[in-house]
Ligand SMILES: Nc1ncnc2c1ncn2[C@@H]1O[C@H](COP(=O)(O)OP(=O)(O)OP(=O)(O)O)[C@@H](O)[C@H]1O
């Protein structure tokens with residue numbers, strides 16, 4: 001059977017743990033055909049990021065046009081956006097990007113700054129599933145004093161289809177959907193190998209939406225998938241820093 005086509009618009013992680021590489025592995029593991037628009041090339045490994053090269057906005061636009069002109073994309077995940085002009089570009093295409101999931105990547109787990117809030121801002125008012133972690137949510141609402149449920153509610157009020165703030169505590173996320181706030185408690189995995197967990201989570205949501213799940217079902221399925229991938233990579237020794245997940249563990 002022909003698989004559903006899912007698109008990632010994100011940065012490349014040369015170490016293979018996060019970004020485009022994590023997204024494509026997630027798509028493949030969950031049964032989707034992956035396509036990709038590269039927004040930035042990062043020189044990165046498990047220890048950190050040593051260089052970032054944003055792709056010029058016209059080259060990002062050309063990739064997007066090439067994919068959408070030919071392939072029947074049914075869901076789109078957006079990750080690192082290295083340039084505010086690319087954020088504007090994606091926002092201007094948002095009406096043609098079905099089942100849009102936006103992971104507003106700002107800072108890598110290693111601490112490196114990957115993008116500015118200004119790059120993500122144009123997408124916050126679009127009908128997407130927004131998946132910031134707690135720190136990204138605080139940066140986007142510019143009010144660190146709000147509780148996680150308050151941040152989720154605030155962000156949802158800007159126009160998102162749903163908001164999932166991840167990591168309110170270990171393995172605990174907060175979902176805001178159709179005016180209701182829910183706490184999603186996962187199974188905590190004791191692991192140092194968590195590089196790319198956010199990318200994997202948002203990509204898994206996109207695949208599940210592509211397969212026809214309603215948002216809350218897609219989010220729960222993605223959470224289970226990330227838990228399995230974290231658990232499956234617990235014993236891996238890949239790199240001297242926080243290692244990647246095992247996307248094919250289940
Ligand atoms: N050790 C863990 N055990 C179980 N679940 C986890 C663990 N760490 C993260 N998760 C889950 O993984 C998913 C991704 O969230 P996380 O907060 O790790 O993203 P992030 O990497 O900080 O996000 P981003 O890529 O946007 O920077 C969430 O569902 C979170 O609860």
Ligand SMILES: Cc1ncc(COP(=O)(O)O)c(N)n1
Nearest residue numbers: 011012018019108109195196
């Ligand atoms: C290209 C790219 N995109 C996203 C992330 C975030 O992933 P993480 O928060 O796990 O470091 C990253 N490190 N690199």
